[in-house]
Amino acid sequence: MSKTESKVRVYKASKSLQIKAGIGDFTPDKLVKADRVIEENTIDFSEIADLFLLTLLEGIKKAKAGAGTPDELIAGLVRPVMSLKAHGKMFKFDLVSSLADIVLGFLEHIKELDADVIDIVEAHHKTLSLIIKKGIRGDGGGSGPLLKAELNDACRRYQIKNAHNFVSH
Numbered sequence: 001m002s003k004t005e006s007k008v009r010v011y012k013a014s015k016s017l018q019i020k021a022g023i024g025d026f027t028p029d030k031l032v033k034a035d036r037v038i039e040e041n042t043i044d045f046s047e048i049a050d051l052f053l054l055t056l057l058e059g060i061k062k063a064k065a066g067a068g069t070p071d072e073l074i075a076g077l078v079r080p081v082m083s084l085k086a087h088g089k090m091f092k093f094d095l096v097s098s099l100a101d102i103v104l105g106f107l108e109h110i111k112e113l114d115a116d117v118i119d120i121v122e123a124h125h126k127t128l129s130l131i132i133k134k135g136i137r138g139d140g141g142g143s144g145p146l147l148k149a150e151l152n153d154a155c156r157r158y159q160i161k162n163a164h165n166f167v168s169h
Contacts, residue, residue, distance in 0.1 A: 045091035049132045056080035063113050070112040078107050095140035106155040111165050
């Protein structure tokens with residue numbers, strides 16, 4: 001290891017965190033139980049998704065009005081999209097997660113919002129709203145790959161046309 005590289009530091013969890021989260025490994029039966037809870041959940045995802053979609057719509061409205069700094073406006077779109085991505089798969093709406101993942105990756109590379117970015121996010125909102133309303137679970141069947149391809153193409157066209165507004169990480 002060279003002098004410019006630092007050693008990895010390990011921080012021990014505080015007692016209060018250990019009390020909240022527990023210590024030690026997960027036992028196989030706890031993992032099976034947790035997996036069963038996820039697989040057998042009967043929670044209506046549409047109610048949860050509607051809240052995220054409403055938040056996304058509010059973010060779109062603020063972005064159109066330019067009501068905030070570029071970072072605030074982008075964050076107002078990223079947060080609900082990230083939540084839809086995370087929750088969609090858990091509730092077996094894999095297509096929602098996949099589409100949200102595409103838009104999330106796109107937004108994470110945008111310097112500033114413009115009308116084209118907002119249009120892409122607004123189309124994404126409408127698509128997810130329809131998927132949730134119709135209760136399309138899983139990968140969306142034959143339409144899923146087509147929707148993903150179209151969204152990827154829209155993001156790619158934007159990147160090519162507006163390379164100046166696209167940051168590569």
